[in-house]
Every structure is written in C-alpha cells, then in structure tokens.
Amino acid sequence: MARNGRQTAAAKGWTEHAERVLKDAGHRSSAPRSAVVEALGRQDCVLTARELVEEIRAEGRDVGIATVYRTLDVLDELGLAQRLDVGEGAPARYEPADPSGEHHHHLVCGSCGRVSSFEDARLEREIDRLARRVDYRIGTHEVILRGDCPTCSSAAG
Amino acid sequence: MARNGRQTAAAKGWTEHAERVLKDAGHRSSAPRSAVVEALGRQDCVLTARELVEEIRAEGRDVGIATVYRTLDVLDELGLAQRLDVGEGAPARYEPADPSGEHHHHLVCGSCGRVSSFEDARLEREIDRLARRVDYRIGTHEVILRGDCPTCSSAAG
DNA sequence: GTCGATGCAAAGAATTTGCAGGACC
DNA sequence: GGTCCTGCAAATTCTTTGCATCGAC
Numbered sequence: 312m313a314r315n316g317r318q319t320a321a322a323k324g325w326t327e328h329a330e331r332v333l334k335d336a337g338h339r340s341s342a343p344r345s346a347v348v349e350a351l352g353r354q355d356c357v358l359t360a361r362e363l364v365e366e367i368r369a370e371g372r373d374v375g376i377a378t379v380y381r382t383l384d385v386l387d388e389l390g391l392a393q394r395l396d397v398g399e400g401a402p403a404r405y406e407p408a409d410p411s412g413e414h415h416h417h418l419v420c421g422s423c424g425r426v427s428s429f430e431d432a433r434l435e436r437e438i439d440r441l442a443r444r445v446d447y448r449i450g451t452h453e454v455i456l457r458g459d460c461p462t463c464s465s466a467a468g
Numbered sequence: 469m470a471r472n473g474r475q476t477a478a479a480k481g482w483t484e485h486a487e488r489v490l491k492d493a494g495h496r497s498s499a500p501r502s503a504v505v506e507a508l509g510r511q512d513c514v515l516t517a518r519e520l521v522e523e524i525r526a527e528g529r530d531v532g533i534a535t536v537y538r539t540l541d542v543l544d545e546l547g548l549a550q551r552l553d554v555g556e557g558a559p560a561r562y563e564p565a566d567p568s569g570e571h572h573h574h575l576v577c578g579s580c581g582r583v584s585s586f587e588d589a590r591l592e593r594e595i596d597r598l599a600r601r602v603d604y605r606i607g608t609h610e611v612i613l614r615g616d617c618p619t620c621s622s623a624a625g
Numbered sequence: 626g627t628c629g630a631t632g633c634a635a636a637g638a639a640t641t642t643g644c645a646g647g648a649c650c
Numbered sequence: 651g652g653t654c655c656t657g658c659a660a661a662t663t664c665t666t667t668g669c670a671t672c673g674a675c
Contacts, residue, residue, distance in 0.1 A: 339629055339674050360665085375632045380665060382630095398553035398560060400640065402664060418604045429602055437594045442613060445586055447575045449615035456599060458606035496649055496654055517640085532657045537640060557665065559639060 325407045326352030329391045336389055343374040347382040357395050357404035357417070357426055397426060397455065416453060420460035427460065482564045483509030486548045493546055500531040504539040514552050514561035514574070514583055554583060554612065573610065577617035584617065 329348050334340065350366045351358065358366065360379045367374050383405050386392035395404045397419045404426065408414065415430040434454065442449035458464075486505050491497065507523045508515065515523065517536045524531050540562050543549035552561045554576045561583065565571065572587040591611065599606035615621075 337629090341630060341674075343631065376664095377633080377666080378631055384666095394555060396553045396555035398551060400663075403555065418602055418606075420604065421607070427604070429598070431594075431598055434594050434598060437588075437591050438611070438613070441586070441588055441591060442615075445575055445613065446618050447577065447584070447613065447615045448621045449575075449613045450578070451615070452611065452613045454595070454609065454611050456595070456602065456604065456606045456609045458599075458604045458608070461603050464605045494654095498648075498655060500656065533639095534641080534658080535656055538655085541641095557638080 323352070325391075325410065328410050329386065329407070332389055332391060333385070338385065342372070343378045344382050346370070346372045346374050347379055348386070351383075351386070351392065351405065351407050354406070356428070357406040359402040359404050361402065363405075393451075395426075395453065397424075416455065418456050418458070418460070420463055421457055422459050422463035425460045425462075429456075480509070482548075482567065485567050486543065486564070489546055489548055490542070495542065499529070500535045501539050503527070503529045503531050504536055505543070508540075508543070508549065508562065509564050511563070513585070514563045516559040516561050518559065520562075550608075552583075552610065554581075573612065575613050575615070575617070577620055578614055579616050579620035582617045582619075586613075 326349055329352065330340070330345070333344075333348070338344075346367045347363060350363055350370075354366075360376060360383065363379050363383075364374060364376055383392055383394075387394055387405075391408055392405050393408045393414070395406065395417060397404065397417070401424065413430075415428040416434070418427045418429060420426070438452050438454075442452065483506055486509065487497070487502070490501075490505070495501075503524045504520060507520055507527075511523075517533060517540065520536050520540075521531060521533055540549055540551075544551055544562075548565055549562050550565045550571070552563065552574060554561065554574070558581065570587075572585040573591070575584040575586060577583070595609050595611075599609065
C-alpha cells in the first residue's frame, strides 16, 4: 500500500513525456531545465524545491533555486507536476503527475514531517461521485491523512 | 450540500466549549484571546489570520496579528481549531473544529480563490477504512477538491 | 538575430520570535 | 506577586521578480 523509496514504473516515461510536452508548448530546452525535469522524474516521493537543487548538485550539475521554481511552475501549469502543500509552514513539495491520470495521495507525519503515499481505488471512486455532485466544476483533488508514521508511533507510544 | 455564509448550529456552543477547554488546559483568559475565540466561533467558513483581525476590528475591538497566530496555534494544539492550507502561497485558513467530531471538507476555486465546504458520510466512511489500513497512526484527514466555482465556471466557460 | 531562460540579488508575504510592559489568578 | 499574555518590531522562511546576460532555434 504505502510506496516509499520505490521508483514508479513510469518514471523514465514521465521524463520523456514531460520534455515532449514542454517542447510542444513552445518552451525551449536548456541544461538547467532538463536537470530539473530529470531529477523530478527520477523520484517517486514528493520533493521540495530545495531538495531538488540538492539532488541536482549531487549529480555534479547545478541550477539556481529561482529556475527550479520557474520550471516547477511551468510543469504545474502544463499538468506535468503536482504540487503538495502539507501546511505548518513547510515548503511546497512537488511530484511528477502520471500522464495516465493514475495518482496517489499522502500520509503526513505530524512528528517528523515524513511524507508517504498510498493509493486506493475505492477512495477515488467515492471522490469522483462527489465531484459530480458539488456545484464547482472539479478538476483535481487531494487527500491528506495526518498522524504519526510507524517510527514516530513506536517511539512516542 | 455546499454550506456557505451559513452559521453552524453549534457556533455558540463551540465558543463556550473552547473557552472552557482553554481554561481547563491552564490558559488564562484575556480580552484579545476572547475576541479571537468569539470571532472564530461566529464563522462557519474558514478565515485567515488577517481576516480574523479585520473581523475583530470591525467589532470595535483590537488585537495584534501575533496574538492571533499564537491563539490559533493553541486552539489547533487543543483540537479546537482546524488549519486549512490551500497552497499556492495563500495564507493558512482556520475554522472551529466541531467537538462532536463532525466535520466537512473543502472546495477551492482555482480562479478566484473562493473556498466552500461540503460534507459527505460515504467519503468519511471510506477514509476511516483507509486510515485503519495504512501503517501510519492516523489522527485527522483533509480532502480538497479543486476546480472552478459556479461564478467562475459560467464566466470562463 | 530574436526572444525565452538563467542566475543573482532584492523584494514580498506569511509566520515566528525576542523583549519589555501589563494583566490574570 | 509571579507567570502568562500582549503588542511591536525584527527576524526567518519560502517564493517571486527585476535585470543584465546567455544560449536555443
């Protein structure tokens, strides 16, 4: 159920898909932008802008934080990335959006801040039903379950 | 389903409940703190810290924004208030948490930022089921449906 | 050659914190 | 009368933006 530290099977596919969509939308290619797209596509878990920079520096490449924000913004607008705000003053996190539309939701640990993901078809069905019943025209949705992760649960009782 | 601009039936009850819980938890009473609690209890919709200050000033009372944040923090810790982060750099919003445990979720308009609420028993049941299945020890949850509100839908097609 | 993209540094915005004075119990 | 609470202002973060320059197409 929870899928941590595991790569999505579609990771490689997402990177290529994203680069194609960016190009088709009239955006130019550049080393920094590619570094961001590749680093994001490589991860399954959500990453903050800062973590993305560290990720890229670890590869021996470099990118300014402003470029990361700008790129994430473009990716978000094109539906290629998903932004996640866990609140509590924590920075926004981003993850690649599966082009197939399949997605997951998040578990947030209130003690250590760890974020994990889970997916559930029944929950999706219930939300789709709801989306048709409300008076807003719904495009996306997000579900956050908050509590303590296994480590913090056993540590703090 | 959507409940806007409507007072919760439990509004008055919440204010009294909150003041009692605060006192029992060893917190002192003060005019600014009461103003925050009363203003929050009076509303059904979510409010930002800034809106809470305006709300209080409109009554002819006054309070510093730092006190509002500090009070909301205490209310949140005691489970008396619920924090809602809609992301996109928007400030956090708060609402009274119903002591009965009954709660609702939110619809966020991506065009105008309007936030509405809805409740759904089947969704709650599905989430409770999920909460028992994941490896985190879940305490709370939140669901956000994003899209365009009725006004923005008709305006923008 | 044009125009989008980049990096830096400054600007902005939300929230937190240090501190001195005031109020509650 | 001690301790918690308050307001102000400064400090912290996260994120955005202005601008000169660089590079893709």
